[in-house]
Each structure stands twice: as C-alpha cells, then as structure tokens.
Amino acid sequence: MVETPKDYIQNEENIIIKGNVAAAYAAKSARVQVISAYPITPQTTVVEKLSEFVDNGLMPGTQYIKVESEHSVLASIIGASQAGTRTFTATSGQGLFYMHEMVHWAAGTRLPIVMAIASRGPAPPWNIWADFTDVLSQRDTGWMTAFASSHQEIYDEILMSYKVCEDSDILLPKFVSYGGFILSHTSKPVIIEDQDKVDSYLPPLPSEEGWPHIWTDPKRPMMFGNLIMPSGFYQEFRLKIHDAHMKAKAKIVEATKEFERVFGRNYGNGLVQEYKINDADVGMIIYGDLALQMEDAVDDVREEGYKVGMVKLRHFRPFPTEDIINISKKVSLLGVVDRATAFGSLTGGPVSCEVKSALHGVEGSAAILPIINGLGGREVTLEQQKEQLRTLVKLNETGEAPEDIIHGTYWDGLLEVK
Amino acid sequence: MTESKKEKWKKINKSIEERPKVQEYKDWEELSPIPISLPIEGNIGETGDWRTFRPIIKEGCTKCGICWMYCPEGVIKRKDDGSFEIDLKYCKGCGICAKECPTNNIEMVRESDVKDG
Numbered sequence: 334m335v336e337t338p339k340d341y342i343q344n345e346e347n348i349i350i351k352g353n354v355a356a357a358y359a360a361k362s363a364r365v366q367v368i369s370a371y372p373i374t375p376q377t378t379v380v381e382k383l384s385e386f387v388d389n390g391l392m393p394g395t396q397y398i399k400v401e402s403e404h405s406v407l408a409s410i411i412g413a414s415q416a417g418t419r420t421f422t423a424t425s426g427q428g429l430f431y432m433h434e435m436v437h438w439a440a441g442t443r444l445p446i447v448m449a450i451a452s453r454g455p456a457p458p459w460n461i462w463a464d465f466t467d468v469l470s471q472r473d474t475g476w477m478t479a480f481a482s483s484h485q486e487i488y489d490e491i492l493m494s495y496k497v498c499e500d501s502d503i504l505l506p507k508f509v510s511y512g513g514f515i516l517s518h519t520s521k522p523v524i525i526e527d528q529d530k531v532d533s534y535l536p537p538l539p540s541e542e543g544w545p546h547i548w549t550d551p552k553r554p555m556m557f558g559n560l561i562m563p564s565g566f567y568q569e570f571r572l573k574i575h576d577a578h579m580k581a582k583a584k585i586v587e588a589t590k591e592f593e594r595v596f597g598r599n600y601g602n603g604l605v606q607e608y609k610i611n612d613a614d615v616g617m618i619i620y621g622d623l624a625l626q627m628e629d630a631v632d633d634v635r636e637e638g639y640k641v642g643m644v645k646l647r648h649f650r651p652f653p654t655e656d657i658i659n660i661s662k663k664v665s666l667l668g669v670v671d672r673a674t675a676f677g678s679l680t681g682g683p684v685s686c687e688v689k690s691a692l693h694g695v696e697g698s699a700a701i702l703p704i705i706n707g708l709g710g711r712e713v714t715l716e717q718q719k720e721q722l723r724t725l726v727k728l729n730e731t732g733e734a735p736e737d738i739i740h741g742t743y744w745d746g747l748l749e750v751k
Numbered sequence: 752m753t754e755s756k757k758e759k760w761k762k763i764n765k766s767i768e769e770r771p772k773v774q775e776y777k778d779w780e781e782l783s784p785i786p787i788s789l790p791i792e793g794n795i796g797e798t799g800d801w802r803t804f805r806p807i808i809k810e811g812c813t814k815c816g817i818c819w820m821y822c823p824e825g826v827i828k829r830k831d832d833g834s835f836e837i838d839l840k841y842c843k844g845c846g847i848c849a850k851e852c853p854t855n856n857i858e859m860v861r862e863s864d865v866k867d868g
C-alpha cells in the first residue's frame with residue numbers, strides 16, 4: 334500500500350480536462366481497485382492518465398495490469414472482479430471487437446465491471462472517429478449501455494454506473510460510451526467531486542466476501558460458469574440476465590435522482606432526458622455528443638416559430654421502452670438520429686430499429702423518420718441539425734419527404750462530388 | 752474465514768451425492784445468478800463415453816510413471832504394487848499416454864475391437 338501523498342485531490346475541483354481524462358478521474362473518484370489496460374485510439378489517454386495516477390501514488394492500493402491485448406484486458410478484469418474488486422477499463426472500436434468473447438463472459442458471470450468506450454467507426458475503411466456502431470453492436474451481450482453527451486456527463490455517468498451495476502438485484506456490467514475525439518480529445522471544464530461525497534454516494538467497496546453471488550478462495554479452487562446440459566438451467570440463467578436488465582430501469586432512475594440530490598446535476602430520469610418536447614409537434618430522439626448540439630438547434634428552430642423538441646436517449650440497454658412510448662404520444666412525428674449502422678435490419682440505424690419496434694402496435698404513437706448522419710466522425714453542423722428539424726416540420730405539415738431517403742432511412746449529409 | 756463465507760461453503764462443499772441437483776431449484780427466480788461448482792470427480796458426467804480408442808497397458812510396462820505424469824485428465828492411477836491402471840469411466844481416449852510411453856507399452860485399441868468389453 335502506497336502512502337497517500339499530500340497533493341491527493343480531496344475537495345471538489347473544477348478543472349479543464351479532456352473527456353478521456355474525465356473518465357480517468359471518474360475511475361479514480363470511484364476508488365477502483367483493479368485497472369487492466371491496452372491502448373487503442375481514441376481511448377488511449379484514459380488508461381494513460383490512470384497509469385499516471387497510479388504511478389504518482391494518487392490511487393493508493395490500485396492494481397494496474399498491463400496486458401498484451403484487449404481480449405486479455407477483459408479476461409484479467411473478469412478474474413479481478415470475480416475475486417471481489419471494483420474494476421475499470423476502457424477501449425474503442427476494434428479493441429472492443431477483439432474483446433467480444435469476454436464481453437459475453439463478463440455479463441454471463443454477472444460481474445459489475447464498468448468500461449468506458451470512446452466510440453469509433455469500425456474498419457474497414459480504417460476509422461478512428463466518432464461512430465457508435467462499436468458499442469451498439471454489443472447489443473445482445475447482456476451489458477448495460479449508456480451514452481454520455483458532455484465531458485461532465487462522462488464523469489457523472491461512470492459514478493452512477495457503479496451504483497447501478499453493483500446493486501445486488503442487478504449485478505451487470507456496463508458500457509459508458511461517448512464520441513471519439515469529439516468528447517475524448519476536446520477540453521471542457523469538469524467538476525471533480527469531493528472524495529467524501531463520492532464515497533457516500535457510491536456503495537462501499539466489496540469486502541473480503543466479494544460480490545453477493547460469487548466469491549473466490551485460492552485454497553479451494555472452484556468453477557464458475559460450468560457446462561450446463563440442454564436439460565439444465567441454461568435458458569433460465571439467460572432469463573435472469575434479461576430480468577436484471579428490466580429491474581435495472583428502476584435502479585437507474587433511483588441512482589440518477591440520488592445523484593441529483595447529492596451533486597446537483599440533472600440527467601432527466603436517467604434513461605431519457607426530455608428537452609422542450611411537451612408542447613412540440615415534432616421531435617428528435619438523439620444520443621451522444623450530437624444530442625447536446627441538438628438542444629441548440631431546437632432553440633434556434635423554435636425561434637423561427639416551429640414547435641420542435643427533443644429527447645436525449647441516455648440508455649440503450651436497458652432500453653427505455655415505456656419512456657419512448659410515452660414520448661411518442663406527445664408528438665405526431667419523431668426523427669430518430671443514429672450515428673451508427675445496423676445493416677440489413679428494419680431501418681439503417683440501431684436506435685431507430687429499437688424505437689420502431691417499441692412503438693409497434695401502440696395506438697396514437699408518432700410516425701418515425703429514421704435518420705443516419707455523422708458516420709465515421711463526419712461533422713454534423715448546427716446548421717445541418719436545424720435543417721433536420723425543419724425537414725421534420727415540413728414532412729409533418731405537407732407530407733413532403735427529404736430527397737435522400739434510401740431504403741426507408743434518411744441518410745443526411747451524403748457527399749456529392751461535383 | 753467469516754461466518755457468512757462459511758455458510759456459503761456449507762451449501763457448495765458437499766459430496767456429489769449430497770449436493771442439490773439443479774432440478775431441486777423451484778424455478779428460475781430461485782436460481783442463483785450464475786452456476787458454480789467444485790472441481791470434483793465426475794462433475795460433468797462419465798467422460799469415458801467420449802472414447803473411441805481405449806489405451807491398454809501391456810505386459811512390458813516398466814512402471815516409469817511417464818503416462819501418469821502426462822495424462823491431461825488425471826485418470827491414470829498408481830496401484831500399491833507400483834503398476835498403473837487407467838480409469839476407463841473417465842478416460843477420453845486422447846492417446847497422449849500411448850504417444851509419450853518411452854517403451855511403447857500402451858496400445859490404443861478401437862473400442863469395437865476390444866475383446867472383453
């Protein structure tokens with residue numbers, strides 16, 4: 334155990350940092366006990382910062398494991414979590430794909446691991462810029478998935494995630510995703526909370542007992558996740574993961590409320606955050622960094638006299654079906670903006686697929702316009718988002734659809750070489 | 752060891768006969784979040800069923816113990832007289848013992864060709 338140095342940040346501080354550094358600070362504030370890491374752009378500076386913290390003795394007692402690949406990152410984190418420790422790691426795009434086998438394993442073993450994802454476009458063609466296809470393609474692994482849309486939200490969401498994941502009724506791992514470079518490598522003021530306040534908000538670190546459902550004892554080797562014959566309880570264990578997701582919705586709402594009470598920052602009900610949607614005719618469902626800019630677009634288009642609104646989707650898993658149904662009854666047309674792809678499915682984007690299926694058979698729900706934009710980090714300007722809102726207004730009032738609707742999805746911002 | 756850890760062990764630290772069978776759980780809600788088991792003999796059933804070739808130790812065995820050392824399943828046992836015996840209930844018939852035997856005294860015989868069995 335390293336002795337706590339004098340410059341150990343104890344009190345609340347407002348500092349200007351990159352999104353990745355905010356993620357690192359969140360892990361530090363959460364007093365994670367084991368970090369395992371492998372560098373990959375644009376996540377690298379998360380684990381670089383953490384190695385700095387550990388090296389400078391600012392995270393006393395934290396083990397930092399360097400491994401040879403992302404697959405081993407998660408394998409070692411699974412081992413550490415099984416032993417009953419609070420764990421953290423971060424990755425991006427191809428790194429996450431390399432982890433994929435272990436991603437299933439972590440959820441199947443019900444380990445409360447939190448992983449920051451600086452999302453990037455999948456290759457080929459090689460791409461390292463914002464695109465949520467990496468994290469959204471992990472949909473069926475059993476991990477919870479949250480989006481952060483600001484630097485502060487990266488820090489805050491990681492703290493909230495530990496609270497939900499470690500709940501004895503939940504015990505699930507979670508991704509906290511944010512756009513590569515757009516949030517990961519830009520700098521903004523972030524409030525790093527007082528350590529005592531964070532300690533009081535989060536559950537205590539696991540004791541020697543480990544997590545409620547799993548414990549290890551080197552003197553008595555045992556086996557987790559052993560083979561189950563088709564006649565055994567395999568199907569039931571799967572149902573239990575789904576059941577935990579469904580129960581997690583209420584826990585997320587609870588954790589978000591308590592977060593607001595302790596730290597004073599509001600994130601809607603935790604699952605979704607509504608913005609000027611109550612009196613709107615048309616609205617947008619949007620997630621990640623683009624959601625923050627969309628708030629400005631909504632303000633501007635409202636000044637033009639159109640009643641537009643938006644909803645920031647904060648969680649993809651568990652999916653806030655009830656909230657989406659509720660919102661869909663407030664407006665007559667909903668645009669769903671994806672910065673990700675879901676090839677060959679109902680629509681071009683993963684979230685618009687979810688929204689469409691959530692609203693299937695719901696009477697009086699809004700019509701849906703799936704929108705895809707900003708893939709592979711392509712810039713989506715404020716002007717472009719205002720135009721998307723005006724497109725919705727026009728479609729709603731006159732039935733006139735935009736030109737670039739391809740296979741039922743509006744592919745906004747396609748290049749036209751003249 | 753703390754009291755609650757002892758309680759946890761009590762549940763799992765039983766012989767294979769004593770342990771609750773999965774069927775004893777009422778339903779999925781009662782089920783623990785993950786399956787856990789102790790590595791005891793026969794945990795996954797009688798793996799000898801998987802075998803296509805049976806290893807047979809021949810007369811000329813020098814009792815060197817190399818087969819015992821190499822067996823990945825730990826099913827070769829040393830008897831009181833120093834000779835070795837293969838537990839056919841669990842031997843999967845991988846053939847590593849036959850390959851490693853320095854005096855070529857383990858023969859792999861197709862199960863259907865084994866005369867007495």
